[in-house]
Amino acid sequence: MSKKITIEPVTRVEGHGKVTIKLDDLGRVTESRLHIVEFRGFERFVQGRPYWEAPVLVQRLCGICPVSHHLAAAKALDVIVGAGTGEGLTVTGEKVRRLMHYGQFFQSHVLHFFHLSSPDFLFGIDAAPELRNIIAVAQENKDLAYQGIMMRKYGQEVIAATAGKKVHGTGAIPGGVNKNLTLAERDNLLKGPDPMSADKMVEWSLGALDFFKHYHKNNQQMVDNYASFPSNHLSLVRKDGALDIYHGVLRAVDNEGRRILNDVDYQDYNNYIEEEVRNWTYMKFPYLKEYGREKGWYRVGPLARLNVCDFIPTPLAQKEFEEFKAYTKGKPNGMSLHYHWARLIEVLHSAEVMRDLLNDPDLQGNDLVVKGARQGEGVGVIEAPRGTLFHHYKVDDNDLITMANLIVSTTNNNEPMNRAVNATAKAFMNGKQEITEPMMNAVEVAIRAYDPCLSCATHALGQMPLEVTLMNEQDEIIDQKIKG
């Protein structure tokens, strides 16, 4: 009898998701899908509100990357207040925002690697569930767990210093920022107290990279073949081709590295990107219009960014980037677990950028805000930790938001995550009659590589168990397991 397996929800993935895997009569995987129950209506939540409230309001989308939403909204509103598209801000305004963003990037990537993924690397994907958490990591490798926590804390302190506070930061405002970085704040982040210094963050970032590379060396075949498939890749890049997570132009490359979207202005994103709706999931499937639904889908996030950019503008990360690129002989890398490698190179890059910025006296400048001719519409795009994030607003003559459109990173990665689930299901579940915990985790490992984040705003709405449902081809439940 044909079977359909449902894994619901996906643990260690923000929000609510479930996986269904259909098996034919011989137990072969015929189809796999990742279903995401996404919050609906958030765009309507900001409609009718004064535009200047948006950078604070949108942080309620997510407790994990609120700064990304804060800055993407602020960038869109820069256009509306006539401050230009990312290049019109004052030097201090732009650099304070950059410091905020790299701090957020650093802490988000660190949380993902040390606390969500390192258990898989330390204990293996078939380890007992009780081992797959940071406490087990702490017992096995105390330094790793400790460094992860302190790096995360460091990134949070950068955010608090630049955004004003941890919850509902207000640092970025339309046209600039509302505060600079004081000398006391700078010294606290730059020099200590031990171990909370910028130099230590760079040192520990290098250590995390070594940890991954050591694991990769010893598990090369598994890491390289796990949910590996070719794709297009999309991200922002600086105009000279450098990795830039705060501002740039949109570029996409195909699986051979040919440019299929050539450094276009993101104000025109609607001309290049379309979103497809499928009837079995709420989450849309974006693709490049010119290439259509079948050939135009793309990856975003750390792997895509390193596939798209030409170089990294900090020396230590550039050295690692060269090694990363050499591994695939300069071609785009389609190995899903190499997201972790790319992510850790970005951790190092973020640590270097933060250190450079903290040594830059422009952060203590007092010229904070720019305004110009008022516009009715603006688009802000930023590279959030999980990938490219689009915010688009229209504002009426009364300064009220009349339209908001958001394409979040996880939506951009919808198609590749589905493909990763399918590849993993075929590798681990073909011919199996029973679903085991390691098999379920194998699917989750593939999804986790993309670090999907739907929203943490659900946290008070109760715990969600992991539910596994076995169904036949007629969608009749023949078995069901719940864990958690």
Add this chain to the structure above:
Amino acid sequence: MNREKKVLIYGYGNPGRKDDGMGIKITEMIEEWKNAHDLDQIDIDSNYQLNVEDAEKVSQYNIVIFVDASQEADLTNFRLAEVEPNNQKVEFTMHAVSPAYIVHLCQELFHKKPEAKLLSIKGYRWDFEEGISDSALLNMERAFIFLQCQLQNMLNIEFSEIKCN
């Protein structure tokens, strides 16, 4: 007054989701009270959710009181309960973790075991909207007075305007 003990009141939740904002709101109320009476042994913190790095934060205190909104069906208005360290009861995601997990991690990595409690306040509405519902507001106000009384006992202080019985 016991000035040796350091107390952390840590509220968490999303103020943009109705009653989920009670955890943060109550910390604001405590902060106002603390400032009015110069209670410098009480510290306040708040966030959308608890995160692993909070293990380091709580390691600096003798007493930690977490405050969160709750949708537990059998909770009448509010409840203060001891938090026992636990590495098993991890929330659905690892991005957000439970108070028990934080205290356990604190012990494992920082070798400290603060006296930890969780003040759960019953909420009713969780939609995308600011402001706390009227029913939850009543629970929160009672919980606030209760928390003030607890802090008075813990710190051996007394303010005549607070009626604890």
